[in-house]
Amino acid sequence: MARGGKGPADSPKDSTATPSPRSILPITPTPSKDRDVVKVNNANLIELKNALDDAIKRFLSRPDLFKQIHLHTDVRLALGWTSVIIAGSTAFYSYRLDFEQTKPVIWIGLIVYFILTSIQALYAYFVEGDIIFVGKRKTFDKRIVTERITLSSRTKPSTPENPPGYTLSLTYRRSTNAGKSLLGRGQTSESRPYTAFFDDEGVLDHDRFETWVGEIVGRAMEPEWQ
Amino acid sequence: MFSEELKTLRKLGFRHLLLQVLNFASVLASGLMIWKALGLVTNTESPIVVVLSGSMEPAFYRGDLLFLVNPPNTRYQIGDITVYKIPGQEIPIVHRVLETHDIAKTVNGVREAVRRPENQLLLTKGDNNYLDDVELYQGLDWLERKHIVGKVRGFLPYLGYVTIVMNDFPKLKYAVLGGLGLLALIQRE
Numbered sequence: 422m423a424r425g426g427k428g429p430a431d432s433p434k435d436s437t438a439t440p441s442p443r444s445i446l447p448i449t450p451t452p453s454k455d456r457d458v459v460k461v462n463n464a465n466l467i468e469l470k471n472a473l474d475d476a477i478k479r480f481l482s483r484p485d486l487f488k489q490i491h492l493h494t495d496v497r498l499a500l501g502w503t504s505v506i507i508a509g510s511t512a513f514y515s516y517r518l519d520f521e522q523t524k525p526v527i528w529i530g531l532i533v534y535f536i537l538t539s540i541q542a543l544y545a546y547f548v549e550g551d552i553i554f555v556g557k558r559k560t561f562d563k564r565i566v567t568e569r570i571t572l573s574s575r576t577k578p579s580t581p582e583n584p585p586g587y588t589l590s591l592t593y594r595r596s597t598n599a600g601k602s603l604l605g606r607g608q609t610s611e612s613r614p615y616t617a618f619f620d621d622e623g624v625l626d627h628d629r630f631e632t633w634v635g636e637i638v639g640r641a642m643e644p645e646w647q
Numbered sequence: 648m649f650s651e652e653l654k655t656l657r658k659l660g661f662r663h664l665l666l667q668v669l670n671f672a673s674v675l676a677s678g679l680m681i682w683k684a685l686g687l688v689t690n691t692e693s694p695i696v697v698v699l700s701g702s703m704e705p706a707f708y709r710g711d712l713l714f715l716v717n718p719p720n721t722r723y724q725i726g727d728i729t730v731y732k733i734p735g736q737e738i739p740i741v742h743r744v745l746e747t748h749d750i751a752k753t754v755n756g757v758r759e760a761v762r763r764p765e766n767q768l769l770l771t772k773g774d775n776n777y778l779d780d781v782e783l784y785q786g787l788d789w790l791e792r793k794h795i796v797g798k799v800r801g802f803l804p805y806l807g808y809v810t811i812v813m814n815d816f817p818k819l820k821y822a823v824l825g826g827l828g829l830l831a832l833i834q835r836e
Contacts, residue, residue, distance in 0.1 A: 515683065
């Protein structure tokens with residue numbers, strides 16, 4: 422049963438309530454004056470994907486939308502920097518002292534470095550995968566409702582008929598009670614060719630892109646709303 | 648020239664900067680670790696060396712890359728090409744083993760050679776030199792096993808010239824490293 426958005430007029434005692442989840446829809450693009458021009462090399466697929474991924478991160482971490490959760494990035498940073506520091510200190514230690522003396526330390530350093538690097542690679546492949554954005558949103562609507570959104574993107578290679586495409590997948594989860602009671606769930610995925618967002622010069626049309634992303638997020642958020 | 652990249656960096660935030668530096672640092676770290684692993688496997692502190700002089704011609708010329716191993720419990724034979732470092736000298740020398748003896752100990756009143764690999768004494772000479780290396784030993788009569796870095800098991804011609812050029816022109820080394828570093832920090836792949 423669809424419940425309408427609660428405004429101050431509906432419940433006078435909730436005049437300081439934050440807007441209910443529904444009210445962030447429809448999601449509109451950021452005004453042009455707040456945006457810098459994004460220009461990339463049209464022929465470089467990696468640059469194109471990175472540009473769109475960055476645009477999504479900027480767009481969805483807007484203060485009125487979601488708050489980005491940096492867990493995957495932080496894990497990668499932690500593992501990576503730890504292994505670099507271990508490599509550096511092992512090398513420095515062996516540089517300082519005699520070879521024969523430092524052999525056991527080098528063995529240990531090497532094994533730890535190898536383990537850390539493997540864990541990092543496995544994490545990036547299995548846990549992180551294609552995910553580019555994880556966001557959270559907490560609203561108060563008689564109970565604390567937590568929404569969590571996960572976006573992953575992939576490049577569809579070009580075929581003789583189609584230009585290369587950008588596939589965006591989204592999972593959405595709404596829960597309350599600190600994640601214990603599930604209120605709603607949504608999942609959606611859509612593909613658009615890169616040519617829909619980048620022009621001849623490689624300039625990103627952010628209005629069009631953000632409208633599209635807003636549409637997809639809205640679609641994922643809407644169907645399961647209780 | 649870098650305004651675009653600086654703007655992007657500032658927009659994407661501190662984490663992004665850390666990630667980019669991490670990319671660069673982890674490339675260096677993995678290179679370092681591979682080098683150390685090679686050293687452990689071959690049991691020598693520098694598994695790959697560059698020939699700097701012409702004292703081993705016509706076998707090795709200046710600029711050749713040599714691959715060393717140092718098997719822990721084997722004796723060095725006459726004819727092995729060894730790389731050794733005299734304590735106090737920085738630069739190791741690549742020459743061939745001419746004679747081997749063993750450190751002698753007195754056992755039960757009889758002085759005899761203890762034939763163990765770590766007790767070996769060596770005399771070397773460069774193929775292209777007239778005299779053996781006794782002058783180079785800085786006062787020692789024989790090389791001891793602990794001075795030997797390893798023996799040559801393979802080589803690649805000409806590749807060592809990169810290192811020779813970088814050492815003769817240090818500015819080139821910094822320029823190359825700086826350029827690579829910049830490239831790694833700016834790209835995002």
